[in-house]
Amino acid sequence: MAIVIGDYNRKGGVGKTSSIINIAAQFAMNGKRVLLIDGDSQTNLTQYFYEGDEDIFENGLLRKGVDTLYEVLEQDLNIFNTIYSMEFTARRKWGNRFRKVSCNLDIVLGSRDMDYYGTEDAGILKEKLKVVDDLYDYIFIDFPPAHNVVTMMFLVACDYVIVPLHLAKNSSAHGYRDVIERCREARDEYGNKKLQVLGLFYNNVQIYKTDQKMMYEYSMDPDTKKSMRLFDTTIRHDYSSIQISEADRQPVCISCGNSDIAKDYKKLVKEMENRIKEERVE
Ligand SMILES: Nc1ncnc2c1ncn2[C@@H]1O[C@H](COP(=O)(O)OP(=O)(O)OP(=O)(O)O)[C@@H](O)[C@H]1O
Ligand SMILES: [Mg+2]
Numbered sequence: 001m002a003i004v005i006g007d008y009n010r011k012g013g014v015g016k017t018s019s020i021i022n023i024a025a026q027f028a029m030n031g032k033r034v035l036l037i038d039g040d041s042q043t044n045l046t047q048y049f050y051e052g053d054e055d056i057f058e059n060g061l062l063r064k065g066v067d068t069l070y071e072v073l074e075q076d077l078n079i080f081n082t083i084y085s086m087e088f089t090a091r092r093k094w095g096n097r098f099r100k101v102s103c104n105l106d107i108v109l110g111s112r113d114m115d116y117y118g119t120e121d122a123g124i125l126k127e128k129l130k131v132v133d134d135l136y137d138y139i140f141i142d143f144p145p146a147h148n149v150v151t152m153m154f155l156v157a158c159d160y161v162i163v164p165l166h167l168a169k170n171s172s173a174h175g176y177r178d179v180i181e182r183c184r185e186a187r188d189e190y191g192n193k194k195l196q197v198l199g200l201f202y203n204n205v206q207i208y209k210t211d212q213k214m215m216y217e218y219s220m221d222p223d224t225k226k227s228m229r230l231f232d233t234t235i236r237h238d239y240s241s242i243q244i245s246e247a248d249r250q251p252v253c254i255s256c257g258n259s260d261i262a263k264d265y266k267k268l269v270k271e272m273e274n275r276i277k278e279e280r281v282e
Contacts (some may be wrong), residue, residue: 001133001134002035002129002132002133002134002135002136002137002138002139002157003137003138003139003156003160003276004129004138004139004140004141004157004159004160005138005139005140005141005158005159005160005161005162005187005198005272006039006140006141006142006143006154006155006157006158006160006161006162007019007020007140007141007142007143007156007161007162007163007164008143008151008154008161008162008179008182009143009145009163009164009165009176009181010146010147010165010178011166012145013145013166013204013246013274014164014165014166014204015164015166015203015204015235016142016143016145016164017040017044017045017048017142018203018242019162019164019201019203019235019265020036020045020140020141020142021036021048022245022251022252022253022261022265023140023162023265023268023269023272024036024105024138024140024251025088025103025105025252025253025254025265025270026253026266026268026269027137027138028103028104028105029101029103029175029253030269030273032137032138033135033136033137033138034104034105034106034136034137034138034139034140035083035105035106035107035108035109035132035135035136035138035139035140036105036106036107036139036140036142036143037069037107037108037110037139037140037141037142038052038068038069038108038109039069039110039114039141039142039143039144039154039277040112040114040142040143040144040145041110041111041112041113041114041115042110042144043062043109043111044109044110044113044142045107045110046062046068046107046109046110046261047143048108048246048249049086049249050084050109050249051249052249053113053272056084056109057065061075061112062111062112066109067081067135068082068108068110068111068113068115069082069108069109069110069111069114069190070111070113070117071111072108072128073117073119073124073125073128074084074113076100076250077106077271078131079128079129079131079132080131080132080135082108082109083106083107083108083132084106084107084108084109084250085104085106085107085138086104086105086106087102087104087105088102088103088250088251088254089101089102089107089216089250089254090102090250090254090255090257092257093125093194101254101257103251103253103254105251106136107243110142111183113264114144114150117150118149118150119149119150119153120149121155122149122152122156123154123156123191125151125154125156125157125192126156126157126192129157131229136142137198141154141157142201147178147238148183148194148224151182152182152185152186152190155182155183155185155186155192155195156186156190156191156192156195156279157189157195157233158186158192158195159195160195160196160197160198160276161179161183161195161196161198162197162198162199162200162201162272163179163197163199163200163201163271164200164201164202164203164235165200165201165202165203166202166204167202167204167205167206167211167215167216168204168206168211168212170211174227176200179197182218183195183196183197196279197229197277198229198272198275198276198279199229199230199231199271199275200228200231200234200273201230201231201233201234201268202216202219202234202235203234203235204208204235204236204237205234205235205236205237206237207234207236216234231271232267232271233267233271234264234266234270235261235262235265236260236261236264238252238259238260238261239256239261241256241259241261241262242261243263244256250264253265253266
């Protein structure tokens with residue numbers, strides 16, 4: 001049965017999309033079967049992989065007839081028939097040899113039309129995912145920076161949420177309090193009893209900046225860290241690797257596997273796997 005994980009923080013620009021792409025890719029590198037769903041009407045995740053693809057985009061907009069999450073929900077399509085598959089490969093030096101590394105990612109594209117989507121059935125996506133439940137180990141949903149009926153529908157479909165925070169964006173921590181409240185709502189009012197916050201992590205960290213260092217030290221105090229479910233791993237600011245990965249349309253574990261940021265995501269994924277294992281044993 002697939003484990004469904006969303007990235008949730010109402011605050012914009014904290015690294016939800018870049019993190020979910022790189023986390024999903026690292027899970028895929030570890031041999032897991034992974035589906036990514038672009039749930040944001042900004043369609044950043046879809047653009048990341050496909051903007052240059054003329055079968056999918058035309059003049060910066062999705063071509064007519066390309067099925068997305070919107071059509072799955074609004075036209076009652078089978079989600080399985082809307083999945084696009086990608087394979088990424090790279091050559092890595094291993095001792096004095098090279099070896100091939102690869103990861104496969106499947107994706108359900110996002111649509112600007114999600115801005116106009118409304119539903120009274122918060123369980124509709126959860127229902128739609130049942131047909132692909134056995135095909136994947138992990139399904140990741142990229143949330144928009146919002147709280148509305150769509151994000152509630154995503155929360156109802158999720159087993160866990162992860163919360164990227166930006167040390168320089170104070171209000172992303174306030175966004176976290178909203179996340180807690182909305183998860184409670186999804187559990188108590190919409191019946192998704194198993195939904196949990198898997199953890200929070202700081203993204204885009206520049207610890208040499210005084211304000212970030214102070215906030216980081218405060219939140220890494222053991223009690224605060226435990227109560228906020230912070231992961232040990234932080235994702236460092238790494239402008240050049242992010243640029244390379246965006247230009248190559250590849251996750252960092254493929255495009256710059258030895259970079260700081262690729263190492264950080266690898267570590268974070270290990271922590272996520274351990275937490276999931278612990279949760280499932282309890
Ligand atoms: N670790 C990092 N180092 C450098 N740049 C980063 C890092 N993480 C994210 N960025 C950059 O920060 C910007 C915002 O990231 P991203 O789009 O992932 O945020 P988001 O939370 O998904 O935004 P939105 O709320 O609008 O969906 C992007 O330009 C991204 O390339
Ligand atoms: Mg985003």
